[in-house]
Amino acid sequence: MTMKTRLLLKVAGCTGALLLALGVAGPAPALAEVRIDITKGVVEPLPIAITSFAGSGGREAQMGSDISKVVSADLERSGLFRPLDPKGFLQTPDQLRSGEPRYQDWRAVGAQALVAGNTTAMGDGRMKVDFRLWDVAGGQYMQGLSYTATADSWRRIAHIVADAIYKRLTGEEGYFDTRIVYVAESGPANARKKQLAIMDQDGENHQFLTDGQTLVLTPRFSPTAQEITYMSYFNKKPRVYLFNIDTGRQEVLGDFPGMTFAPRFSPDGNKVIMSMAQNGNTDIYALDLRTRRQTQLTDSPGIDTGPSFSPDGQRVVFESDRGGSQQLYVMNADGSGTKRLTFGEGRYGTPVWSPRGDLIAFTRQRGGSFALGVVRPDGTGERILTESFHVEGPTWAPNGRVISFFRDVPSGDGRGRSAKLYTIDVTGANERRVITPLDGSDPAWSPLIP
Amino acid sequence: MRIKYLSLIAAVALVAACESAPKDANTGANTGANQTSSIRPGSQEDLVVNVGDRVFFGFDRYDLAPEARATLDRQASWLKQYPNVTVTIEGHADERGTREYNLALGERRANSVKNYLVAGGINPSRVKVISYGKEKPAVLGSNEAAWAQNRRGVTVVD
Numbered sequence: 362m363t364m365k366t367r368l369l370l371k372v373a374g375c376t377g378a379l380l381l382a383l384g385v386a387g388p389a390p391a392l393a394e395v396r397i398d399i400t401k402g403v404v405e406p407l408p409i410a411i412t413s414f415a416g417s418g419g420r421e422a423q424m425g426s427d428i429s430k431v432v433s434a435d436l437e438r439s440g441l442f443r444p445l446d447p448k449g450f451l452q453t454p455d456q457l458r459s460g461e462p463r464y465q466d467w468r469a470v471g472a473q474a475l476v477a478g479n480t481t482a483m484g485d486g487r488m489k490v491d492f493r494l495w496d497v498a499g500g501q502y503m504q505g506l507s508y509t510a511t512a513d514s515w516r517r518i519a520h521i522v523a524d525a526i527y528k529r530l531t532g533e534e535g536y537f538d539t540r541i542v543y544v545a546e547s548g549p550a551n552a553r554k555k556q557l558a559i560m561d562q563d564g565e566n567h568q569f570l571t572d573g574q575t576l577v578l579t580p581r582f583s584p585t586a587q588e589i590t591y592m593s594y595f596n597k598k599p600r601v602y603l604f605n606i607d608t609g610r611q612e613v614l615g616d617f618p619g620m621t622f623a624p625r626f627s628p629d630g631n632k633v634i635m636s637m638a639q640n641g642n643t644d645i646y647a648l649d650l651r652t653r654r655q656t657q658l659t660d661s662p663g664i665d666t667g668p669s670f671s672p673d674g675q676r677v678v679f680e681s682d683r684g685g686s687q688q689l690y691v692m693n694a695d696g697s698g699t700k701r702l703t704f705g706e707g708r709y710g711t712p713v714w715s716p717r718g719d720l721i722a723f724t725r726q727r728g729g730s731f732a733l734g735v736v737r738p739d740g741t742g743e744r745i746l747t748e749s750f751h752v753e754g755p756t757w758a759p760n761g762r763v764i765s766f767f768r769d770v771p772s773g774d775g776r777g778r779s780a781k782l783y784t785i786d787v788t789g790a791n792e793r794r795v796i797t798p799l800d801g802s803d804p805a806w807s808p809l810i811p
Numbered sequence: 812m813r814i815k816y817l818s819l820i821a822a823v824a825l826v827a828a829c830e831s832a833p834k835d836a837n838t839g840a841n842t843g844a845n846q847t848s849s850i851r852p853g854s855q856e857d858l859v860v861n862v863g864d865r866v867f868f869g870f871d872r873y874d875l876a877p878e879a880r881a882t883l884d885r886q887a888s889w890l891k892q893y894p895n896v897t898v899t900i901e902g903h904a905d906e907r908g909t910r911e912y913n914l915a916l917g918e919r920r921a922n923s924v925k926n927y928l929v930a931g932g933i934n935p936s937r938v939k940v941i942s943y944g945k946e947k948p949a950v951l952g953s954n955e956a957a958w959a960q961n962r963r964g965v966t967v968v969d
Contacts, residue, residue, distance in 0.1 A: 551948050576946060578910060597899075597941060599914075620918055620942055623911040636915065638942065641873070641922035643915040664915040680912065687912055710909035724909050750953070753909055769906075771953035803910070 404790060406443040407530065408471050409436060410497070413447060414478035414490070415454040421488075424515050425454075425480040428490060431519035432476065434563060435537040436526065438784075439763070440791030445472055457493075467497040474503075476526060488512045492522050494529060504529050516565060517810070524809070536758035537562060540807045541765060542580045542589050543782060545569060546800040550778045557591060559606065562758075562806070564796045570604065579754075579803050580604075583626045586807040590614065590624040590633050601635045603650075615648045615655055623666045627694075628674045634658070636666040645679055645696075658696035669714045669721075670694070671738070678702065678712040678721050678738070689723060691738060702740045711754055714738070716808070717761035720787070724753045733766050735787060746789040756806045762787050765795065767802040853893035855968040862889045865949075866924060868962040871908070873919040875927055879964075883924060886966055887931035900924045901965040902942040903949070905958035910944060917942030924964040939969070 411433045414425030436442035451466035457477035467475050478492035491507035506525055508518050517538060524535025545558040556573035557580050560566055570589075571577055580591035589604040593611075601614045601621040615621065619639030626633055627647075634647045643664045647656045659665040663683035670677055678691050684701065687708035692699040703709045707727030714721050720735040725745070732748035733755050751769040758765070764787060769780045780802045782795040795801070850856045858864050863886070866879035875883065890896060902921030904913035921940035929935045950960040 550951050553946070555946075576943075578914075578946070599941065620914070622914050636911065638915050638918035641919045641926075643918065664912060664919070666911045666915050667909075680909075682912075687909075708908075710912050726908070751906070777951070 404440065404788075406441055407473055408443045408445055409474040409476065409526075409530075410445050410450060410467055410470065410472035411436070411447070411476045412450060412452075412454045412457060412478075414480050414492070415458055416480040418482065421480045421482055424488065424512065425478065428480065428515055428519040428522065429476075429478065431516060431563070432523045432526070435520060435523035438563070438793055439527065440786055440793075441527075441531060445470055461502070462495055462497075464495075464497055464500045467495075472497045474526075474530060478522070482512075483509065486511060488515065488518070490515075490518045490522065492525075494526055516561065520561070520563075533762060534760040534809070536760045536763060536806075536809070538810050539759060540582075540586065540810065541756075541782070541795065541804050542570075542582060542807070543767075543797070543801045543804040544577060544580065545573075545797065546778075546780055546802055547573075553778075557589070557604070558797070558799075558801075559589075560797070562795075567798060570606070570609075579623065579805075581625050581756075581805045582807045584628055584630045584808055586810050588626075589805075590626060590635075592622045592624065601633065603633075614650075615646070615653070617646070617655070621646075623668065625669050627670050628672050634668040634670065634677060636668070645677070647694075656696075658692070659699075667711050669712055671714050672716050672718045676738075678714055680710045680712060687726075689721065689736070702738075703736065703743070704740070705743060713755050713757060715757050715761040716759050719761065722755035722757065722764055724755065733764065733785070735764075744789070746785055746787070747792060754803050756804050758784075758806050759808045765804040765806055767804060769802070853896050853968075858886070858889065858966060858968060862886055864967070865963045865965040867959060868920055868923075868964070870905070870958070870962065871916065872962075873916065873923045875923055880927065883927045884931065887928050887933055890928065890933050890937065897937045897939070897969045899939040899941055899967045899969055900928075901947075901967055902940065903947060903961055903963050903965065904945045905961040906945045906948065906953065907958060908945060913944035914942050917944045920962075920964045924966065 411429050414429045416422040416425040433444040437444050449470045452463055462475055475495040475497050481489040483489055487509055489509045493505040494503045496503050510518050520538040523537040527535040539562045540559055541562055542559045544555050546553055546555055548554045554573040555577055557570040557577050559568055559570055576594040578592045580589045587606055591602055593602045599620040601624040602611050603614050604611050614633055617637045619637050621635050621637045624633050624635040632647050632649055636643050637646055643666055645659045645665045645668045647658055661683040663681050665679055665681045668677050668679040675694055676691055677694055680687055681690050687710050689702040689709045689712050690699050691702050707725050709723050709725050711724040712721050722735050725732045725734055730748055731752045732745045733752050734745040736743040752766055755764045755766045763784050765784045767780050767782050769778055780800040782797055782801040782804050783792055785792040863882040866882050900921040902917035904916045921942055925938045925940050928938055948961045950957045
C-alpha cells in the first residue's frame with residue numbers, strides 16, 4: 362500500500378546533498394519526510410497534535426494523560442516537532458477512539474499530524490498501550506502500534522511510542538528510549554565530589570550509582586546498555602572498571618602496571634579499548650573481555666588516548682600529540698594503518714565516532730576557548746557546533762543526530778564552577794539543558810534500550 | 812596534629828593563591844616559623860615547610876625549570892636524610908585541557924619529578940607516581956595565576 366503525503370518539514374539550504382552528508386541511506390521514508398539541514402539553517406518544526414491517551418478507569422485515564430505528556434515532551438525536545446496546545450483541540454480523545462478523525466477540525470488548529478492513543482489495564486498488572494498516527498494535511502491514516510508492559514514501565518512505553526512517531530515522520534531511528542550515565546558533581550572546585558549517576562534521556566528516573574567517596578570519571582555504556590565502563594581512583598589506584606547496572610557489581614578491568622583510563626566498549630561489546638600511562642608515556646590497549654587478553658595498539662612516545670571504535674568495529678579514532686600537539690588520528694582496529702585526521706589550528710581531543718559512522722565528534726581547544734565539532738572520518742567537512750569558555754565530552758544519541766556534552770562556567774568571583782549537561786542537534790541548532798539534581802559532566806548516551 | 816597539618820597546608824595554599832607567579836610552596840616557611848619546633852623531622856609538614864613539596868610546569872609542558880630542579884635537589888637531599896620515607900608524586904594539570912589528555916599529562920609531570928629524584932640518587936622503589944589530571948586544583952580561579960599554581964608536581968610522604 363503506497364500513500365502520498367504532504368507532511369514535510371521546511372528547511373533552508375540544499376537538502377539533497379545535506380541528507381547524503383548525514384548518511385541517510387536506503388529508500389526514502391514511504392510516506393512522510395522530515396528534511397534536515399546539516400548547516401545551521403532554520404528548521405520549521407512540524408506542528409503535531411498529541412491528544413491525551415484515553416482510558417476507561419481513573420487510573421488508566423491518568424496514565425494515558427501522563428504518557429501523552431511524555432511523548433509530547435520527547436518530540437518537542439528533538440526540535441523537529443511542535444506539539445500543539447491540547448486546549449484548542451476540537452475533537453475529544455474519546456471521539457478519536459474509533460474511526461477516522463475529522464481532519465478539518467485538526468487542520469483548523471494548524472496540525473499537520475495527529476496522535477491518539479488508549480491505555481487498557483490487562484487485569485494481570487500489565488497495561489496495553491496503543492496509538493494511532495494520522496497525516497492531517499493529507500487526510501490519511503499512517504500507522505498504529507500496540508505495546509504491552511507492566512504498569513510501572515509506563516515511561517518507557519511513552520518513549521517507545523515517541524520513537525515510533527519520530528521514525529515514521531523523519532525516516533530516522535528515534536533515540537527517546539535511552540538513558541544517560543554521567544558524573545554528578547558537587548562541592549567546591551578543589552574538593553569536588555564526583556559520583557556516577559544514571560537517568561532517562563529526559564532527566565527522569567534519576568539515580569546515583571556510586572556514593573562519591575571515590576573519584577570517578579568518564580563512564581561509557583556497553584552496547585547492551587547493561588554495563589558501564591569508567592575510571593575510578595578506588596584505593597588511590599586509578600584504573601578502568603566495569604560496572605554492572607543490574608547487579609551493582611564492579612570489577613577492575615585488566616592487569617596493568619600503570620594508570621588505565623579513557624575506556625570505551627567495542628561495538629560488539631566484546632572488548633574495552635583504553636589508555637595506559639606508564640613512565641610518562643601513554644599508549645592505547647584493547648582488553649578482550651572473554652579471554653582477558655591485553656593487546657597494545659599504539660607505541661608512540663607521545664600521549665595516545667581517547668580511543669573510540671567505528672560502528673563496524675574495523676577502525677579506531679584517537680587523539681595523540683605525536684605530531685607536536687593534540688590531534689585526531691584514525692587507525693585500523695589492530696593498530697595498523699594510522700592516518701592523521703585533523704590538521705586544523707588548535708588542539709583536538711575526545712573523538713567519538715557517531716553510531717551511524719558518518720561523523721566523528723570532538724572537542725577543540727583554540728585560543729582561550731573550547732568548542733565542540735564534527736568532522737567526517739576522512740578528515741573533511743569539519744564544523745563547529747558550539748563554542749565557549751569550556752565545553753567538553755561529546756557523546757552521540759544512538760541515531761547519530763543529537764550530541765550531549767557538558768559546559769563548565771566559572772562563577773562570577775572566578776572561584777567556583779557550574780558544570781551542566783546539554784544536548785545539541787548535529788546541525789548546531791536546538792541546544793537544550795538536561796536538568797540534573799546536581800552539576801554534571803562526562804555524559805554518555807546509551808544505545809536504544811533492548 | 813592532623814588538624815594542624817591541614818591548616819598549615821591551607822595557609823600555604825592561601826599564600827600561593829595570592830601570588831601572581833608560581834613559587835615554591837616553601838615560601839610558606841615564614842608562616843610556619845613559630846611551629847618549627849613542633850614539626851616532626853621527615854614528615855610531610857617538614858617537607859612542606861623546610862624543603863618545598865611542589866614544583867610547577869609551563870602550559871602543556873613537563874620539563875623542569877631551574878627553580879623546579881633546585882626544589883627537587885633539596886627534596887633528594889631530604890629523602891637521603893630520611894631513608895625510611897617513601898613518597899608519592901602527584902601530577903596535576905590546569906583546567907585548560909581535556910580530561911583524558913590532562914590525566915596523561917599529569918602522569919608525565921609526576922614521572923619528570925620521579926626521574927629527577929632517581930637521577931639524584933633516590934631509589935625508584937621509594938617513589939610512586941599518581942596523576943590527578945585537572946581533577947584536584949590547588950588554587951581556585953580561572954585565570955593564568957591560578958592555572959600556573961595548578962600545573963604542578965607535588966611530593967607527598969606516604
